[in-house]
Amino acid sequence: MKLHLLRKLIIGFFISLILFLLIQGYFISSLQKPFLLASLVALLIVIPLTFLVFRSLTEPVRSLMERIQQWAPVSPDREITGEERDELERASKSITEIETQLREKVEEISRGRDYFETVLKGMAEGVLVVDGRGRILMVNDALRQFLSLPLQVTDRTPLEIIRNAELEGAIRKVIQEGKSTTFELNLPAPGGKTFEVHVVGILPSPEGKRREGDEVKGAIAVFHEITRLKELERIRQDFVANVSHELRTPLTTIKGYAETLLEGALKEEVAFQFVQVIKRHTDRLAKIVEDLLTLSKIESREFQLKVEHLSLSDLIGEVLDVVRDPAEKKKMSLSYDKLASPLFVRGDHHYLEQVFVNLLDNAIKYGREGGRITISTIEKSPTEIEISVQDDGIGIPKEDLPRIFERFYRVDKGRSQELGGTGLGLSIVKHIVQVHGGRVWAESRLGEGSVFYFTLPIHRK
Numbered sequence: 001m002k003l004h005l006l007r008k009l010i011i012g013f014f015i016s017l018i019l020f021l022l023i024q025g026y027f028i029s030s031l032q033k034p035f036l037l038a039s040l041v042a043l044l045i046v047i048p049l050t051f052l053v054f055r056s057l058t059e060p061v062r063s064l065m066e067r068i069q070q071w072a073p074v075s076p077d078r079e080i081t082g083e084e085r086d087e088l089e090r091a092s093k094s095i096t097e098i099e100t101q102l103r104e105k106v107e108e109i110s111r112g113r114d115y116f117e118t119v120l121k122g123m124a125e126g127v128l129v130v131d132g133r134g135r136i137l138m139v140n141d142a143l144r145q146f147l148s149l150p151l152q153v154t155d156r157t158p159l160e161i162i163r164n165a166e167l168e169g170a171i172r173k174v175i176q177e178g179k180s181t182t183f184e185l186n187l188p189a190p191g192g193k194t195f196e197v198h199v200v201g202i203l204p205s206p207e208g209k210r211r212e213g214d215e216v217k218g219a220i221a222v223f224h225e226i227t228r229l230k231e232l233e234r235i236r237q238d239f240v241a242n243v244s245h246e247l248r249t250p251l252t253t254i255k256g257y258a259e260t261l262l263e264g265a266l267k268e269e270v271a272f273q274f275v276q277v278i279k280r281h282t283d284r285l286a287k288i289v290e291d292l293l294t295l296s297k298i299e300s301r302e303f304q305l306k307v308e309h310l311s312l313s314d315l316i317g318e319v320l321d322v323v324r325d326p327a328e329k330k331k332m333s334l335s336y337d338k339l340a341s342p343l344f345v346r347g348d349h350h351y352l353e354q355v356f357v358n359l360l361d362n363a364i365k366y367g368r369e370g371g372r373i374t375i376s377t378i379e380k381s382p383t384e385i386e387i388s389v390q391d392d393g394i395g396i397p398k399e400d401l402p403r404i405f406e407r408f409y410r411v412d413k414g415r416s417q418e419l420g421g422t423g424l425g426l427s428i429v430k431h432i433v434q435v436h437g438g439r440v441w442a443e444s445r446l447g448e449g450s451v452f453y454f455t456l457p458i459h460r461k
C-alpha cells in the first residue's frame with residue numbers, strides 16, 4: 001500500500017533521527033568516543049542516507065512538476081522571479097495557467113456549440129444526426145417541420161420516426177462502409193414531398209478522411225426539399241408534350257392537303273376548298289405561336305408592364321367596340337353595368353385590353369345564339385375593384401372548373417378547335433391579372449352559363 005507523501009516524509013525523518021541516535025549512542029557507549037565526535041560521525045553517516053531516502057520520496061513529486069510544466073510552461077519571455085525558482089511555486093503557476101487555458105477552451109467549445117446550433121436552426125435544409133448504432137442524436141427544426149416529427153426523437157431509429165426503409169438502409173450502409181451517398185427520397189402523405197438526401201459518415205480523424213481500421217462514429221443526413229423543383233420539371237415536360245401535340249395536328253392537316261394538291265388535286269374543283277383548309281390551319285398555328293409568345297413574355301423575368309392611370313369605363317368601351325361584330329354575328333346583346341362614379345386602375349392598357357378581349361371572346365364562343373353578355377364592375381373594398389363577365393351559354397362542368405386556367409386545358413377540345421381556340425386564352429388572362437396584383441376565378445352552371453371574375457387594385461389620383 002502506498003503511503004501518503006507527508007506520512008512518508010515524517011517516517012523518513014524519524015528513521016533518520018533514530019539512526020542518528022543509534023550511531024551516536026554506539027560511538028559514545030561502545031567505542032568510548034566523546035559526545036561531539038560521536039555526533040559528527042553519526043551526522044556524516046546519516047546525512048547522505050537521509051538525502052537518498054528523501055530524494056527517492058520526492059522523486060514522484062519532481063516528475064509531476066516537470067509534467068505540469070510541460071503542459072503549461074511558464075512563458076520563456078517572462079523573467080523568473082526568485083520566488084518562482086522554487087519548483088513547487090512554478091508548478092503552482094503552471095497549474096494556474098492550465099486553469100486559464102482550460103477555461104478559455106471551455107468557452108471556445110461552448111461558443112462553437114452556439115454557432116453550430118444557430119447554423120442548424122437557420123438552415124433551410126433538414127439535418128438528422130445518428131450515432132454509430134444508427135440511433136438519432138439530434139434533428140434540426142427544418143426537418144421537424146418538413147416531416148412533422150414528434151417531439152421525442154432521440155435514441156430512436158430513423159425508421160421508427162420517418163418510416164422509410166430506403167433512408168434507414170442508406171444510413172446503415174454509410175455507418176458500415178463509411179462512404180457518403182446521395183439519393184432521392186419520396187415521402188407520401190401528408191402532402192407528398194420529395195427530397196434529395198445526402199448522407200455522410202462521421203469519422204474519428206479530425207481531417208474527416210477515413211483511415212484503415214477507423215470506425216465510423218455515426219452519420220449526418222441532410223435533406224434538401226425538391227418537391228417544387230420536381231413539380232416544375234413535370235409541368236415543363238407536360239408543356240413541351242402539349243405544345244408538340246397542339247402544333248402537330250394542324251401541321252399534319254396542312255401537309256396532307258398540300259400533298260394532295262401536289263398529287264394532282266390542284267387542277268380540280270376541290271383545290272379552292274383545300275387551300276381554305278390550309279389557310280385555316282395556318283391561322284391556327286399562328287394563333288398558338290402568338291399566344292405562346294405572349295405567355296412566355298409575361299412569364300419572363302425581364303417583363304415590365306407599361307403602367308398608366310386608366311379609366312376602367314373607357315377601357316371597357318374600347319373593348320366592346322372590338323367584339324361588337326362577332327357578337328352581332330351570333331345575335332348576342334352586350335351590356336355594361338356602369339357605376340355612377342368612375343373607377344380608375346393603374347395598369348398596362350394593352351394587356352388589360354387583352355384580358356377583356358379573351359374573356360368576351362370566350363363568352364361569345366361558348367355563349368348561346370341570341371344570348372346575353374353582361375360586364376359589371378363593383379368597388380369590392382376601398383382598395384379593390386371586382387370585374388365580371390357573364391354569359392348565358394353552355395356553362396362548364398363542376399369538375400372542370402378548377403382546371404380551366406391551366407395551359408391547353410379545354411372542356412371540349414373538338415368544340416374549342418372548331419371555334420378557333422388554342423386553350424391558352426384563360427391562362428394568359430390569369431397571368432396578366434396576377435402581374436397587375438389581382439386574382440381571377442370562375443363560377444358556372446352547366447347549361448345555364450358562366451361568370452368570370454377578376455380583381456384589380458383601385459388607383460386614386
Ligand code: ADP
Nearest residue numbers: 362363366404410411416421422423424425426
Ligand atoms: P380556348 O382557346 O379553348 O377557348 P381558353 O383558355 O380561353 O381556351 O379556355 C379554356 C376552356 O375553358 C375552353 O376550351 C372552354 O372549354 C372553357 N371555357 C372558357 N370560357 C368559357 C365560357 N365562357 N363558357 C364555357 N366554357 C368556357
